[in-house]
Amino acid sequence: MPSPKPRSRSEKSRARPASFFSFKRAQRAFGDSPSPEELIGKGVRFVKRIYALRVIGLSIGFFCVAAAFLQNPVGWPLWALLIFHGYIWPHVAYRVALSSKIPYRTERMNLVADTGFGGFWIIAMHGSLVPSAVILAMLSMDNIAAGGTRLFLRGLLGSVFGALIGLLLLDFRFAPEADLYTVVACLPMLALYPLALGKSTYDMSKKLAERSREFETVSQRDGLTGLLNRRYWESLLIEEFDACHEKKRSSCLLLLDIDHFKNINDTHGHLVGDEVLKNFSQLLKENLRTDDLIGRYGGEEFVVILQDISLREAETLAARLIEQVRQHRSSDNMLWGCTISAGLVSFHSDMEAHYSWLQRADHAMYQAKDRGRDCLVVEGR
Structure with a gap:
């Protein structure tokens, strides 16, 4: 019998199941586009910028969760974890990212870990509406500013994963009402953290504008004489x-x-x-x-x-x-x-x-x- 005729590339593409293309689309959405070789040693400035924002955000966010804990009392292990996340985790994440082979990628993982903590705290606060909304909004702002849609989608998955861990470990009962003290404790986070994020974004845009002007000058000048090319x-x-x-x-x-x-x-x-x-x-x-x-x-x-x-x-x-x-x-x-x-x-x-x-x-x-x-x-x- 004659051997079957080899299929063309287009025929092979049509033969692939729809799940294959769905997987590839998901991989593009959630994955890092640069290869690891391209990223080695990259991202130190990125890590330092996120470190400053994390220190400010988590130290202020501590009071949002603490107020909800006072409204709905919890045991000492959750208080210990909250203190660790608010005042120790920023420095741990910073050291881990800087000591890694690819600081940029490790810091993005740290941002996803932040959202995991956020999902866990929502369950620990029994779904208290105001602090939960503030935490989700601030974490989403971080991820959008640091990595766009891809990191935002990763963060959503991280929040869901953290919430699932909370449901497995904690005695959850839905109590969305927040008293006045909890609302007041959330106000500094609403007022100060967006200012810090805006300042960081403004500084970065200034540096990018300066770099763009430098590139424009280089593109217009002769490298040897400095005259117009x-x-x-x-x-x-x-x-x-x-x-x-x-x-x-x-x-x-x-x-x-x-x-x-x-x-x-x-x-x-x-x-x-x-x-x-x-x-x-x-x-x-x-x-x-x-x-x-x-x-x-x-x-x-x-x-x-x-x-x-x-x-x-x-x-x-x-x-x-x-x-x-x-x-x-x-x-x-x-x-x-x-x-x-x-x-x-x-x-x-x-x-x-x-x-x-x-x-x-x-x-x-x-x-x-x-x-x-x-x-x-x-x-x-």
């Missing part, structure tokens, strides 16, 4: 081109190339070449205006958008820059004898797009090369 500079050139069209503004484009730079790399090595590029970049910053947009276009080529300037003023500025390079090319080996060739082009309304402007500047710069280097060529002159 080519991609970001070209986006600014497009904006300037459009502004010149719409606002009839006069701007100029300056393209610069370091002469004989390849000889520097070949003779003295790339470290010296990098030093020349950094020194030249510093000269550009010192001799151009603060609002001029300076970029490294690639290799030893540099570009400058001279905003809101006449061609005559731009020519004077570029000539002064070339003279400064001549003066510094041998001083303490700052530029190792290099000069620059430059092309200068003012904006014209007949230019089709920003790249036309750039092409003209490039053409003017290569004319300077053809004329013997170490000079400036202005388009049309």
Whole structure:
């Protein structure tokens, strides 16, 4: 008999039972998405942030449960467990998380353990409505803030598990009414803990905003010279081109190339070449205006958008820059004898797009090369 034809991937997927997909969905909902290898050593700051919140929350929450215990008296073992959870557990959880291989994951387990305690206390308080609602709300806020929906769902399971343990171990009788003292004891938790959580969230969002600004700066700057990188500079050139069209503004484009730079790399090595590029970049910053947009276009080529300037003023500025390079090319080996060739082009309304402007500047710069280097060529002159 002929062997059966192997099934395609889609056929295999259709053949899998619905329970398989339900299991995979549940696994995605309750599991950690990063692999353990990616998380090793991660989460120390997370542990420290949760530690501060746990110390505040559990020390205040102690009084909520204690007031319910006074309303419905319990034995000393529950009081001892309450003292442990309120004032000892935060420090134990902190040490355990920091000493673990993956602090981030261990701390998330600690948060689930908190919800287990919460479910247990609800049973121990005989379902006293006000403190139970406060405890559940605060624990849910913790889990949502720390891990989103996944940790919240884990926390729900933890609360159910803790409640089941309470039902097995304790003599539960449903008594949802809370007296005035219990309600008053819950007020500090309602007032102070959200403030602490909000402050922690605000501090974290500030750090994230600062980090985002740092990443944005890195994405816009050339790593060696600190000037604008080519991609970001070209986006600014497009904006300037459009502004010149719409606002009839006069701007100029300056393209610069370091002469004989390849000889520097070949003779003295790339470290010296990098030093020349950094020194030249510093000269550009010192001799151009603060609002001029300076970029490294690639290799030893540099570009400058001279905003809101006449061609005559731009020519004077570029000539002064070339003279400064001549003066510094041998001083303490700052530029190792290099000069620059430059092309200068003012904006014209007949230019089709920003790249036309750039092409003209490039053409003017290569004319300077053809004329013997170490000079400036202005388009049309």
